[in-house]
Amino acid sequence: MQKKILLISRHAPYGSSTAKEALDAALAAAVYEQSLSLLFMDDGVFQLLKDQQAQQINQKNFSSILAALPFYDIENIYIHQESLKKRIIENKDLLIEHAAILTNEQISTLLNDQDHILSF
């Protein structure tokens, strides 16, 4: 049975494990042969910045793991426009090219269109 599941990732990378464990959960959906969508908002959008060198602090690069998403049945990737704007992050700063950038209203609609939300 396919259900519409949206995973919301709102935390910054590296400083806490939340963002990493959110991505791990997203990758697990493929193991279970389910597709889910991902929404990055608030400090979660910092995961999407180019030029990350996480080896400096002995961590794995989010950029590498995010690049693997197409192999893990992640259906859609969404980014909250206002979160980008507040942080003055432009399209050219982002690792992911195929993401849809959504307004507040579009996100309201997106949330209400799901069967489940996994909050991170």
Next chain:
Amino acid sequence: MIFSINVQSPPYSTQASYTAYRFCKAVLAQGHQVHRIFFYQDGIYCATRLAAPPQDELNLYDKWQNLAKENEIELVVCIAAALRRGILNLEESIRYQKDAHNLAEGFTLGGLGQLIEAAVNSDRMVTFGN
């Protein structure tokens, strides 16, 4: 209605896993079913059998175990999160050549896929984090 719960918050340092427990109790009291309680991130610390809170304080560890026992609910602890943080069952302690294991009774280690499976097979999925 079938519920599944995702507990991502630690048992003592924040209130959220207690909130999750109270929520589960209320779900059951209303006659609904809890399909699975999945412990992830720092939530996995709920599964230690070595915590020893003072007698006059909340013992959430016991409460989770009793809840599972009385209602035959699956308490699944994410194995990836647990191994990183030092919660192991006997089998994993042997696999990783550790001298002890500390997973409390009533809890089982499981893959993250079980979180997704819980979502697929439940009508409601509620996350408690901090």
Next chain:
Amino acid sequence: MFLVVNNKQIAIDGDGYLIDTQQWTPEIATAIAAQENIQISDAHWEIIYLLQDFYREFEISPAMRALVKYTEKKLGAHKGKSIYLLQLFPPSPAKLASKIAGLPRPANCL
């Protein structure tokens, strides 16, 4: 636990994964494979090196589905199939091939 390769002791965990993945050599791969009753052919090496590429690119060991998709992308549709990988690394290609390729165990495997 140890695996002896060229008279050297190589530390492995209870499931036979390398403790120090930096130690990996093709000889060690052959020894790990032998323990799993696999005799490594060119077709095996192709997948082993593919897995190592995957790890370099994404910093994770692939789950089965990801491995199939990646194989399909790199080696074509005739090899990018579960059945093809299953024949080479039965019964659990992602786990077994990662082990032989000297990668960490794929996450969430029990």
Next chain:
Amino acid sequence: MSTLHTVNKSSFTHSTLKSCISVCANNDGILLLEDGVFSALQSAPDAEALITLNEKGVVIYASQDDIKARGLEHKIASHIQLTNYEGFVSLTLYHKCIQSWY
């Protein structure tokens, strides 16, 4: 279809509630839990935004036990509705999806 938003952070120190408010649809509900109940105070940073949402049809709930525990019973804004855990469960039944803002 609508969403129940739970918020467990105080708006005096976190922007969590502000984010929730920004994507809250008119039929959604917000439940303030744990330290989130500090946002139920009239003096809270997003108090006016909550009133505006409430006028659009979003009901704002707060956990009664958490309010009482923190000595806030007589200090919360008048439009906030108190609820217990039974009410929390009912809210998750009424709203299909639950987003927890933490």
